[in-house]
Every structure is written in structure tokens, then in C-alpha cells.
Amino acid sequence: MKYTDVFVIGGSAAGVVAATTAKNHTPERKVTLARLEEKVMVPCGIPYIFGSLDNSSKNIMPDTGLIKSGVDMIIDEVVSIDEKEKFCEMKSGETIFFDKLIIATGSKPTEPKWLDGRDLDNVYYIFKNKVYLDQFNEKLKSLNNIVVIGGGFIGVEMSDELKKAGKDVTLVEMKETILSLAFDKEVALEVENIVKEEGVKLITGSGIKQIIGKEGKVSAVELLDGTIIDADAVILATGYSPNTKLAESIGLNLNRKGFIKVDEYMRTDIKDIFAVGDCAEKRDFFTRRSSGAMLASIATAEARVAAMNLYKLSTLKTLSGTITIFATAMNGKGFGAAGLTESQAREEGFNVVTGTFTGMDKHPGTLPGTSKQLIKLIASKETGIILGGEVIGGMSAGEITNIIGFIIQNRMTINALLTAQIGTHPLLTGSPVQYSLIKAAEIVVKKINS
Amino acid sequence: MKYTDVFVIGGSAAGVVAATTAKNHTPERKVTLARLEEKVMVPCGIPYIFGSLDNSSKNIMPDTGLIKSGVDMIIDEVVSIDEKEKFCEMKSGETIFFDKLIIATGSKPTEPKWLDGRDLDNVYYIFKNKVYLDQFNEKLKSLNNIVVIGGGFIGVEMSDELKKAGKDVTLVEMKETILSLAFDKEVALEVENIVKEEGVKLITGSGIKQIIGKEGKVSAVELLDGTIIDADAVILATGYSPNTKLAESIGLNLNRKGFIKVDEYMRTDIKDIFAVGDCAEKRDFFTRRSSGAMLASIATAEARVAAMNLYKLSTLKTLSGTITIFATAMNGKGFGAAGLTESQAREEGFNVVTGTFTGMDKHPGTLPGTSKQLIKLIASKETGIILGGEVIGGMSAGEITNIIGFIIQNRMTINALLTAQIGTHPLLTGSPVQYSLIKAAEIVVKKINS
Numbered sequence: 001m002k003y004t005d006v007f008v009i010g011g012s013a014a015g016v017v018a019a020t021t022a023k024n025h026t027p028e029r030k031v032t033l034a035r036l037e038e039k040v041m042v043p044c045g046i047p048y049i050f051g052s053l054d055n056s057s058k059n060i061m062p063d064t065g066l067i068k069s070g071v072d073m074i075i076d077e078v079v080s081i082d083e084k085e086k087f088c089e090m091k092s093g094e095t096i097f098f099d100k101l102i103i104a105t106g107s108k109p110t111e112p113k114w115l116d117g118r119d120l121d122n123v124y125y126i127f128k129n130k131v132y133l134d135q136f137n138e139k140l141k142s143l144n145n146i147v148v149i150g151g152g153f154i155g156v157e158m159s160d161e162l163k164k165a166g167k168d169v170t171l172v173e174m175k176e177t178i179l180s181l182a183f184d185k186e187v188a189l190e191v192e193n194i195v196k197e198e199g200v201k202l203i204t205g206s207g208i209k210q211i212i213g214k215e216g217k218v219s220a221v222e223l224l225d226g227t228i229i230d231a232d233a234v235i236l237a238t239g240y241s242p243n244t245k246l247a248e249s250i251g252l253n254l255n256r257k258g259f260i261k262v263d264e265y266m267r268t269d270i271k272d273i274f275a276v277g278d279c280a281e282k283r284d285f286f287t288r289r290s291s292g293a294m295l296a297s298i299a300t301a302e303a304r305v306a307a308m309n310l311y312k313l314s315t316l317k318t319l320s321g322t323i324t325i326f327a328t329a330m331n332g333k334g335f336g337a338a339g340l341t342e343s344q345a346r347e348e349g350f351n352v353v354t355g356t357f358t359g360m361d362k363h364p365g366t367l368p369g370t371s372k373q374l375i376k377l378i379a380s381k382e383t384g385i386i387l388g389g390e391v392i393g394g395m396s397a398g399e400i401t402n403i404i405g406f407i408i409q410n411r412m413t414i415n416a417l418l419t420a421q422i423g424t425h426p427l428l429t430g431s432p433v434q435y436s437l438i439k440a441a442e443i444v445v446k447k448i449n450s
Numbered sequence: 451m452k453y454t455d456v457f458v459i460g461g462s463a464a465g466v467v468a469a470t471t472a473k474n475h476t477p478e479r480k481v482t483l484a485r486l487e488e489k490v491m492v493p494c495g496i497p498y499i500f501g502s503l504d505n506s507s508k509n510i511m512p513d514t515g516l517i518k519s520g521v522d523m524i525i526d527e528v529v530s531i532d533e534k535e536k537f538c539e540m541k542s543g544e545t546i547f548f549d550k551l552i553i554a555t556g557s558k559p560t561e562p563k564w565l566d567g568r569d570l571d572n573v574y575y576i577f578k579n580k581v582y583l584d585q586f587n588e589k590l591k592s593l594n595n596i597v598v599i600g601g602g603f604i605g606v607e608m609s610d611e612l613k614k615a616g617k618d619v620t621l622v623e624m625k626e627t628i629l630s631l632a633f634d635k636e637v638a639l640e641v642e643n644i645v646k647e648e649g650v651k652l653i654t655g656s657g658i659k660q661i662i663g664k665e666g667k668v669s670a671v672e673l674l675d676g677t678i679i680d681a682d683a684v685i686l687a688t689g690y691s692p693n694t695k696l697a698e699s700i701g702l703n704l705n706r707k708g709f710i711k712v713d714e715y716m717r718t719d720i721k722d723i724f725a726v727g728d729c730a731e732k733r734d735f736f737t738r739r740s741s742g743a744m745l746a747s748i749a750t751a752e753a754r755v756a757a758m759n760l761y762k763l764s765t766l767k768t769l770s771g772t773i774t775i776f777a778t779a780m781n782g783k784g785f786g787a788a789g790l791t792e793s794q795a796r797e798e799g800f801n802v803v804t805g806t807f808t809g810m811d812k813h814p815g816t817l818p819g820t821s822k823q824l825i826k827l828i829a830s831k832e833t834g835i836i837l838g839g840e841v842i843g844g845m846s847a848g849e850i851t852n853i854i855g856f857i858i859q860n861r862m863t864i865n866a867l868l869t870a871q872i873g874t875h876p877l878l879t880g881s882p883v884q885y886s887l888i889k890a891a892e893i894v895v896k897k898i899n900s
Contacts (some may be wrong), residue, residue, distance in 0.1 A: 015882050052877075147603075300882040301871045325872065395878060402879070403852055422750075423775030426494055426498055429852070
């Protein structure tokens with residue numbers, strides 16, 4: 001039997017940040033984190049263990065932050081929670097009493113129950129478990145034709161990395177374009193060109209009918225239109241579901257999408273129990289609708305909020321809504337998006353105006369290594385508030401996406417952007433005269449005024 | 451005799467942006483820009499014509515923006531302004547009548563009148579004139595020992611580029627560290643290591659006594675402590691002064707630093723005459739003091755503000771104060787700063803708290819091309835408002851400096867930063883668990899609370 005003031009269940013991004021922030025914020029409290037595995041994968045680094053990184057041991061989340069902060073770590077599984085007496089039973093037989101509990105149990109790949117053939121050998125999911133991933137990676141070495149199903153970020157990154165590793169890769173996306181949660185169609189088409197240039201075969205606008213097997217193993221994939229694609233392995237990147245078994249066992253309220261309901265302080269509806277990360281409910285910053293977004297950036301922001309509000313609520317430290325900020329890169333091109341796409345905003349009923357500008361990410365454009373840089377801004381016509389942005393460029397595209405994230409979080413208007421001061425440098429940014437973000441804003445304003 | 455609605459004097463960053471913005475904002479108006487030279491240098495690209503770029507013709511500011519917008523361009527010099535009758539006499543003999551005048555005459559290198567030997571052959575300034583720079587560059591080819599005087603951004607970049615071009619370069623800075631307007635001492639020392647690694651010899655904390663000549667040419671530089679440094683050429687990078695001859699000729703008010711006085715709309719004290727860019731007065735965003743900063747980023751923001759307020763004032767489109775946002779890069783390392791340094795803030799009387807964190811610019815840190823990333827934040831203890839930030843990292847450092855710029859412009863507090871959502875990606879940014887900007891903010895908060 002043990003006692004801890006703060007007990008965090010889950011050792012990925014949300015759990016680690018919740019535990020370290022709690023310990024830093026209230027150093028006098030004992031903070032314990034329980035996780036299932038000895039070694040935890042950097043979640044967004046997983047696709048890279050199949051190509052750019054030699055193996056999964058280069059993708060381990062370091063424990064230094066936890067250790068330095070003074071968080072107690074245990075490798076054990078919570079089998080049950082007694083929310084009234086406030087203790088957890090562990091698989092090892094240990095009982096851990098707590099004062100505050102933070103559930104950060106994350107998410108797991110969604111099984112597409114409608115898909116025949118999903119139980120064949122060589123059908124894989126992107127679990128975040130090192131042992132599973134190592135076996136999967138080892139197995140892939142002897143397989144050549146890979147079909148990735150699902151053109152979200154994970155599917156796209158997996159495809160690119162497997163291509164890098166010398167595989168023949170086909171990526172199948174049901175929707176009209178890949179990455180449709182992040183990019184409007186015309187921007188997504190530009191991103192698709194980058195993916196195709198890498199040698200990934202792309203099939204969009206086409207669903208899967210079934211996975212075809214031979215002697216219990218994958219042999220092909222059949223599309224809804226009847227096309228057959230030979231396949232030695234199929235990777236299902238069709239989304240994740242919140243991991244809420246423990247939460248449900250104590251009767252925590254879940255929302256319609258299956259996420260644990262939380263308030264702005266990340267508190268569940270049971271006193272002293274918080275939930276953060278992929279398992280916790282998210283509400284969109286602008287639309288206020290329940291969001292299914294699962295990103296380490298969101299998870300860690302939630303974790304910080306929960307950890308800072310455990311013992312003393314601070315109205316200054318709440319989450320004002322989820323903003324999806326994605327970015328990825330391949331072959332020296334970065335692309336990212338923050339906030340709402342134009343089509344999402346229109347669907348929600350916003351009266352929007354957009355502006356797209358294509359400039360350069362260095363200046364003059366004659367400098368070696370210069371990339372084209374496209375920025376699309378989505379603004380509310382009524383208020384001028386920037387609702388979202390999409391970026392394609394070089395390797396600075398990730399931080400430019402973060403700039404748009406800050407613009408959104410501060411509810412900056414298009415007028416504020418027009419008079420904004422931006423630092424520029426030949427080797428690091430676009431030109432002060434043609435800085436893509438400002439030029440895109442000018443196009444928005446012109447449309448609003450016309 | 452010609453008439454134009456808007457007449458812009460000056461063809462560098464401020465002039466170009468003023469003219470194109472005016473034409474875009476009020477397309478029904480005739481906008482004319484007069485500049486001295488056929489071809490205009492990208493101002494911040496000038497150091498790169500000595501190394502990374504083959505020659506100055508790769509550093510030309512393109513006229514496409516001006517042409518596309520429909521701005522009339524003339525290559526001519528304004529010799530006098532009649533501010534009452536509203537016309538300019540040009541060197542060519544042409545007279546140009548205007549309704550609104552925007553003075554964007556920029557700056558020129560300050561001559562250090564106290565310095566003996568400054569008139570010797572092979573003493574150079576960094577003028578922005580292509581013809582001068584081409585001659586200078588040609589001359590340098592036969593010279594080897596170069597002493598650069600002045601460790602601001604231009605001096606540092608020149609030193610690095612000349613080193614790249616194979617020269618023996620010594621950089622002399624009077625202050626204790628180089629780049630002291632941007633970086634506090636401990637950060638500047640890290641930057642100095644990058645400069646030294648490039649092979650530039652660095653002498654700090656030492657002023658120049660004189661430039662020594664032989665047969666009318668530079669032969670050495672003598673420091674105040676008596677040290678003699680052999681030199682074939684000396685480059686004076688000791689600052690710039692606003693170019694205000696025309697402004698003075700019509701009696702425009704100048705401030706103590708010699709800049710043309712302007713209001714928040716960039717209007718001078720003569721009706722219908724605006725001033726923008728290096729020649730126009732700047733007031734610091736936080737301290738409200740007159741600032742001597744000269745940056746294309748500031749100049750272009752001013753230009754946009756002036757151009758949007760020419761015919762109709764908009765209280766939404768004013769400049770709320772100058773924020774210095776600098777960045778540069780060498781050898782794959784980027785470094786930048788936005789807002790006030792700790793020492794500037796303390797000198798102004800702010801009660802400040804700082805936090806410095808060193809993380810990585812990619813994650814996991816095992817990814818090829820990962821750089822260390824240092825971020826220092828300077829916050830007001832009283833309000834929690836972020837006053838400034840300093841960054842050293844990889845090539846994303848420029849856009850991270852812009853993130854800090856946006857944080858400052860939105861008067862974000864340290865609490866808002868703690869709960870901020872940041873997009874992360876292995877190849878593009880630091881980790882969500884250890885994102886340097888957030889970690890630095892946590893250190894600030896910890897100090898405030900302790």
C-alpha cells in the first residue's frame with residue numbers, strides 16, 4: 001500500500017507533462033506516474049522508426065524531465081479504481097491511494113469493424129507500443145508491397161517513410177484529398193504533389209471494399225470500384241479512439257464521441273479526478289463543438305492546465321478551446337495548418353473570406369535551399385478574426401504554423417495582422433516586402449473591402 | 451510637369467511597401483515611386499553578396515510587386531520639395547505635383563568623425579548602393595586581412611561572409627559582447643562561440659584608437675589598449691543615421707536622434723506628408739522611448755500603416771510602437787531576438803523575471819540535423835507580460851523569434867503562454883513535452899511564485 005498526492009495514469013505526452021507540471025507547480029506534493037511500459041515511444045516520432053531513424057530505440061521519450069522534477073515512476077497497470085475511497089488496484093497487487101487522480105490513458109487505433117479481411121496476417125495498426133512496433137518493423141523487412149489505408153497525417157507519414165525504406169507503397173484515402181482535416185482541397189492537392197514526388201502511389205476518393213487473403217495472409221486490397229491492388233501488408237491508419245475503459249468502470253460521463261467529459265480546468269464530473277490528452281473531451285476554440293482531434297500539442301496544453309489547477313483553481317489558467325495545429329514534413333518540404341479550414345468554417349456557418357499568397361521562405365529567392373511558401377488565411381468576414389491558416393513551405397513551415405496558432409489564440413484580426421511587425425532575414429524567412437503571411441492578409445482585406 | 455496622387459520618395463523596403471500598399475488600398479489613386487538607382491539591393495541581403503551569393507546581381511529587389519500593383523516608377527532624384535504648392539523638383543528637370551507625399555529616404559552609414567585614418571584607401575562602409583558595393587567587392591578580392599569594426603548584425607554578418615570567402619577576418623566590438631542590442635551577455639557569449647567556430651577572430655570590450663595607413667592605404671588598426679592588428683582593409687559597421695536632408699529642407703521636425711517626427715499614423719507635422727522607414731521616428735512598444743532601431747521589418751510595418759491612412763484615418767491601423775525583431779544565421783545556426791533584453795528592461799526600470807531553457811529544435815534529438823535550442827524569456831514581474839525573448843537554435847530560429855514578436859504584440863502574459871497550444875512535429879519543432887518556449891515560461895512562473 002502506497003500513498004501519493006497526485007496519481008497520473010499514463011506515460012505518454014499528456015501523462016508526462018501532467019506529472020512534471022504538477023510536481024513543479026506544487027513541489028511539496030508527492031506525484032506518481034504509472035505507465036504500462038518500460039520504454040515509451042515519442043508518439044509523433046513513430047512513423048520515423050520505419051525509415052529515417054534506424055530503429056525504435058532512437059524514438060524513446062527521455063525520462064530525464066520526470067526524474068529531474070522528482071516524479072515517482074512505476075511500471076504497472078491500473079486494474080481498477082475506487083473513486084470513493086480514492087485508491088487504485090495495480091496489476092502487481094500494489095494498492096495506491098491518491099488525493100488527486102489524472103487520467104491520461106490516451107487512445108488506441110480504431111478497428112474498422114466493417115472491413116472484411118482485417119484479421120488476416122500482415123494487417124497492422126499503428127499502436128504506440130514499442131514491442132508491437134518492433135515486431136511489425138521486423139516483419140516489414142521481408143515484405144515489399146504495402147498498402148496504407150487512411151490519408152491522415154499518420155498514414156501519409158507512414159507511406160513516406162516506408163517509401164524511403166525502399167518499399168512499394170500505395171496510400172488509399174476515401175475522401176477526395178488526403179489530409180482533409182487540415183487542408184482545403186486546393187492546398188491538399190499541392191501537398192499531394194509532394195507526396196507523389198516521393199514515389200508514393202496515391203489513390204484518393206476511393207474506399208476499401210475488403211482486404212483479400214491467401215493462406216491466412218494479406219494478398220491484395222479490393223477498392224469499392226473493383227480495383228485490386230496487390231499487397232504483402234496492409235496498414236490501417238483509419239483513426240484512433242479514446243482509451244476509456246478505466247474511466248467507464250467508475251462511471252465517468254463520456255461524450256457522444258466517447259471522450260471523457262471535462263470542464264475548462266480539465267476536471268471530470270467526479271471530484272478530484274481529472275482527464276487529459278487523447279482520452280479527454282475537446283471543444284473547438286471557435287465552433288465550440290466537440291472535437292475528435294488527437295495531437296500531442298493539445299494533450300500537453302491540457303496536461304499543463306490540469307496540473308496547475310489541481311489544488312487551487314486559477315481562472316487565468318484554463319483552456320479556452322482546442323485549436324488543431326498540425327505540421328509535418330517530407331523531402332525538405334514542410335506543411336502545416338492551424339485552426340479551421342475554409343470548408344470547416346463554411347460548414348459551421350461562418351461567413352468567411354480567404355486569402356492565399358505564394359512567396360518564398362528565404363530572400364532573395366536566389367539563395368540556395370529556398371522553397372516556395374504558400375500561406376492561406378481564413379478570416380471571419382464579420383469580425384475580421386483569423387479562424388485558420390494553411391502553410392506549405394520549407395522546414396520553417398512548422399513554426400509558421402505556430403505563428404498562426406498564436407494569431408488564433410490571441411483572436412487577432414486581419415487589421416492587427418496588417419500592421420504587425422515581423423522580423424525577417426535572408427537565410428531564415430521570406431522578405432519583409434513579400435512576407436507571405438502579411439501578403440495573404442492583404443488579399444483577405446482587399447476582398448472584404450471590395 | 452506631372453501629377454500623381456501619392457508620391458513616394460525612396461525605393462528600398464519602406465518605399466516599395468508604401469507604394470504597393472497605397473495602390474492596393476486605394477486603387478483609384480495614381481501612385482508614383484521615385485528612386486535613385488536602376489537596381490535596388492535587398493538591404494538585409496547585402497552581406498551575402500560577399501560570400502554566399504555569387505554577386506550583387508543575385509541580390510536585387512524584384513520590381514514585380516510594384517509593376518503588378520500598377521505603381522509608376524521613376525529613376526530620378528528629388529532635389530527639392532515645395533510643401534506648400536505640393537510639388538517636387540527632380541534632378542532630370544521634371545516637376546512632380548502630388549497630393550500626398552511619403553518620405554522613405556532611409557539611412558546611410560554614420561561616419562565616425564572621431565576616428566583618425568577613416569579617409570584612407572580601403573576603408574569601406576556598407577552603403578546600400580549597388581555600384582559602390584560592386585567596386586568594394588571587386589577590390590576586396592585582392593585583399594586578405596580584413597578588420598570589421600562594429601559587432602552589430604551587419605558587422606557580424608559581413609565578418610562571417612568574408613570568412614566564407616576565404617579572408618582573414620577580425621571583428622572588433624567596443625562593448626563587452628557583440629550584438630548587445632539584441633542579446634543579454636550570457637546569450638551573446640553563446641552567439642560569439644558560433645561566430646568564432648566560423649573562424650572569425652573576435653575582439654570585444656575594446657575600442658579603436660585609429661586606423662593606421664601607409665602610402666595612403668590602410669595598413670593596420672590600433673586598438674585603445676595599444677594592440678596593432680595588420681589590415682589590408684577596414685570595414686566600418688558602426689551604425690547608420692537617418693537620411694533627412696530633404697525633410698530638413700522643408701523644416702520637418704526631427705527628434706533628438708535625428709529622425710523625422712511622426713504620429714501613430716506615420717504623419718509628419720506638415721499636412722499630407724508622411725515619413726516611413728529608417729528616416730522616421732520610432733518609439734519603443736513598451737518603454738515609449740525614442741528608438742534608434744533600423745530594420746526592414748519595422749520599416750515595412752510603418753509603410754503599410756502610412757499607406758492605409760493616407761486618405762482615411764483608421765484607428766485600427768496604427769502602429770502601437772516599435773518592436774525590434776532581429777534574426778540572423780551562420781553555419782546552420784540561427785539566432786534572433788524580439789522586444790527588450792533583460793538589461794534594457796532593467797535599465798528602464800521594469801521589475802523583470804527571466805527564464806532560460808535549452809532544448810532541441812527537433813525531436814527525438816537523435817534525428818539528423820537536430821540543433822540545440824536556447825530560449826530566454828523576459829517578463830514583467832508585476833503584470834506577467836512578456837517583454838522580450840532571445841533565441842539560439844537551428845534554421846527555425848527566425849520564425850520562433852517571430853512567434854515571440856507576436857506574443858509581444860498581443861501583450862500575452864506568462865499565464866497565457868503556459869496554457870498555449872503549440873503544434874509540434876519531429877522534423878520541424880521541439881517536442882511537445884519539452885517545447886523550449888513553454889519550458890522557459892515555466893521557469894519564469896516558478897521564479898515569480900517563489
